Amino acid sequence: MKAKACGDSAYYGDYILKYQLNNVRPSTVVDFGAGGGKIGRFAKQILSEKVEITAVEGCEGACQIILRDKLYNHVCFSLIQEWIYRDRKNYDLAVFGDVLEHLKPKEIHTVIRKCLNKFRHIIVVCPLYDIFQDEHYGNPLEAHLTYITENFFDEYNIAEKHVIKGRNYTIMNILIISGESVPLYRKIAWNLFHYMVLVLQPLGVAKWWVDFLKRYGKHFKWLLRD
Numbered sequence: 001m002k003a004k005a006c007g008d009s010a011y012y013g014d015y016i017l018k019y020q021l022n023n024v025r026p027s028t029v030v031d032f033g034a035g036g037g038k039i040g041r042f043a044k045q046i047l048s049e050k051v052e053i054t055a056v057e058g059c060e061g062a063c064q065i066i067l068r069d070k071l072y073n074h075v076c077f078s079l080i081q082e083w084i085y086r087d088r089k090n091y092d093l094a095v096f097g098d099v100l101e102h103l104k105p106k107e108i109h110t111v112i113r114k115c116l117n118k119f120r121h122i123i124v125v126c127p128l129y130d131i132f133q134d135e136h137y138g139n140p141l142e143a144h145l146t147y148i149t150e151n152f153f154d155e156y157n158i159a160e161k162h163v164i165k166g167r168n169y170t171i172m173n174i175l176i177i178s179g180e181s182v183p184l185y186r187k188i189a190w191n192l193f194h195y196m197v198l199v200l201q202p203l204g205v206a207k208w209w210v211d212f213l214k215r216y217g218k219h220f221k222w223l224l225r226d
Helices: 014-024 038-047 060-069 080-086 105-115 184-203 206-216 218-224
Strands: 028-032 052-057 074-077 091-097 119-127 158-165 170-177
Touching (some): 014 038, 014 091, 014 158, 014 170, 038 052, 052 060, 080 105, 105 119
Parallel strands (some): 052 074
Antiparallel strands (some): 119 170, 158 170
16 A cells, blocks of 8 residues: 555645754654654654654554554554553654644544643644545545644644645644643733734834833733743
8 A cells, every 4th residue: 555545744844844853853753643654754864763753653554654664663553542542651752744634623632632741842734724635545534624723723832833835735833842831811912912013013103012012011021022
């Protein structure tokens, strides 16, 4: 079975993923929905052969390919939802490369929350605004079950968010750092602050307001950093 028949991740934004791997420098990586093993190849190229990589893959054909290519230290034939409850170890990095859209919304959030207790960093790569893909090659796991928007993961501690628009679809890459979620009041204040900047900018006073906060609003300077 070809890797494409078991799922393949988009090449849009691969340069961002490579940068993140090099920047985070994990010693242990779990590649969820490993497919044809692209992320495993990136990890070995960037982090050297010493990095320990685990593949979690629900397509048996993809597992056979991964085992044959010997890219991964461990290969687990399992659904993500099952593996996340069964495995008891802690790791440095989880990578979800074009896979979370195949879960239902509640399942996605359950998986991410469980991962926050197991991983120091989480990278999610997913298509935006795309719920139109049905099963491919007789593989029901290929169907898209969630309409993911740009703000879908905003409740988590996001260190980076990248939106890459291609000719046929849009890809989002986010880097989540384990830790406490951003308090609701900070999210509301941040949204109000940026809305005010958009309102004041045409009036020519947005810069004055921001400078005022920098100088006198010491309790609100976090708005300029978040």
